[in-house]
Amino acid sequence: xxxxxxxxxxxxxxxxLFSLFLIIIIGxxxxxxxxxxxxxxxxxxxxxSIFMSFISYWYSDKIVLATAGAKPVTHEQAPELYxxxxxxxxxxxxxxxxxxxIDDPSPNAFATGRDAKHAVVAxxxxxxxxxxKTELEGVISHELSHIGNRxxxxxxxxxxxxxxxxxxxxxxxxxxxxxxxxxxxEGGGQFGAILLLVGLxxxxxxxxxxxxxxxxxxxxxxxxxxxxxxxxxRYPEGLASALEKISKNSIPLRSANQATAHLYISNPFKNKxxxxxxxxxxxxxxxxxxxxEMSF
Numbered sequence: 544x545x546x547x548x549x550x551x552x553x554x555x556x557x558x559x560l561f562s563l564f565l566i567i568i569i570g571x572x573x574x575x576x577x578x579x580x581x582x583x584x585x586x587x588x589x590x591x592s593i594f595m596s597f598i599s600y601w602y603s604d605k606i607v608l609a610t611a612g613a614k615p616v617t618h619e620q621a622p623e624l625y626x627x628x629x630x631x632x633x634x635x636x637x638x639x640x641x642x643x644x645i646d647d648p649s650p651n652a653f654a655t656g657r658d659a660k661h662a663v664v665a666x667x668x669x670x671x672x673x674x675x676k677t678e679l680e681g682v683i684s685h686e687l688s689h690i691g692n693r694x695x696x697x698x699x700x701x702x703x704x705x706x707x708x709x710x711x712x713x714x715x716x717x718x719x720x721x722x723x724x725x726x727x728x729e730g731g732g733q734f735g736a737i738l739l740l741v742g743l744x745x746x747x748x749x750x751x752x753x754x755x756x757x758x759x760x761x762x763x764x765x766x767x768x769x770x771x772x773x774x775x776x777r778y779p780e781g782l783a784s785a786l787e788k789i790s791k792n793s794i795p796l797r798s799a800n801q802a803t804a805h806l807y808i809s810n811p812f813k814n815k816x817x818x819x820x821x822x823x824x825x826x827x828x829x830x831x832x833x834x835x836e837m838s839f
Contacts, residue, residue: 567708568592600696604655604663607806611653612798613643613665624671627683628664635687635775640664649794650674653806654686654695662690667796673788681772681782685808688771694764698806762825765808769830773837783834790827 572588618625624642632639640654640662650670656662664686674682689695773779789809799811810824 564708565592571708600657603657603696604661607653607655607803608643608663608665610798610800610803611645611665612647613645613663616642616644621671623676624666624679627676627680628687631680631684631687631775635684635691637687637691638662640687640690642666644668644671645796645798647796647798648672649796649811650789650792651796651799651807651809651811652682652686653803653808654689655806656690656695658693658696659690662695664690669792669794670789673792674785677776677778677781678785678788680776681778681785682808684772684775685768685782686772688768688775689764692764692767692771694768698764765825765830766833769834770837773834779834779837783831786827786831786834 568588572585575588576582576585616624621642621644628642629639637659640656640659641664643663643665645651645665645667647667648669649667650673652664652666652670654662654664664683666682670682671679689698769782772782776782786809796807796811799807804811805824809827
């Protein structure tokens with residue numbers, strides 16, 4: 544399998560996972576409407592998803608940047624960083640994104656925005672301090688690949704959908720235990736009891752499934768951005784070396800939270816105990832190994 548077919552395959556898998564989010568939300572809305580005998584609940588669930596997606600599409604970059612404490616910088620303030628971004632954008636055929644710096648000693652970076660014309664690349668001061676030029680080019684190429692691969696919007700929508708699923712599940716749980724009237728209180732026969740049991744399991748587990756799907760999307764995005772970034776610079780060793788330095792730094796990113804953690808190039812919490820299905824990032828050792836195996 545070539546690099547190009549791997550990229551195409553990862554994009555298809557990512558959109559498949561994204562579709563599963565929508566199926567979960569529709570399933571939650573349908574079950575709640577059946578349980579409470581109120582079709583309006585299904586429409587409310589769909590409205591919540593659409594409304595939250597609308598807010599996310601138009602304002603996600605501002606929300607993320609404010610949460611991270613990122614500040615815009617001019618060409619005069621960071622000339623080397625600007626030159627690297629501009630040169631890589633010319634090579635990638637992308638418009639130059641806005642550039643922000645996070646005043647934090649922990650080395651990290653992320654990209655956000657709704658499309659290439661409204662994209663932002665943010666890096667921490669810690670990243671600028673520990674990386675040389677080729678390593679910084681590797682990190683920037685990784686983030687530009689997120690923009691070029693249209694990951695930035697997808698990752699934001701994934702966060703919003705996870706929140707919507709959790710909200711809908713909480714509405715049901717509160718309604719049930721606060722005395723809400725449902726079909727189980729009125730009988731419904733054997734079929735109704737089975738459906739209720741299945742629905743209850745689905746309600747309880749759906750936030751967990753949604754979170755796991757979010758993690759899976761994030762991992763696919765990181766592998767794809769690593770590959771695309773290496774293709775952009777033609778020097779995968781630069782990004783591999785940058786990831787090694789970032790992984791050796793034990794300082795957690797102060798402004799990071801669970802909602803935005805997956806946006807960063809590396810786990811901002813520096814929690815070595817979080818692994819497997821519950822990690823927002825693939826193992827950094829695996830990413831480095833794949834990069835070192837590439838050749839151009």
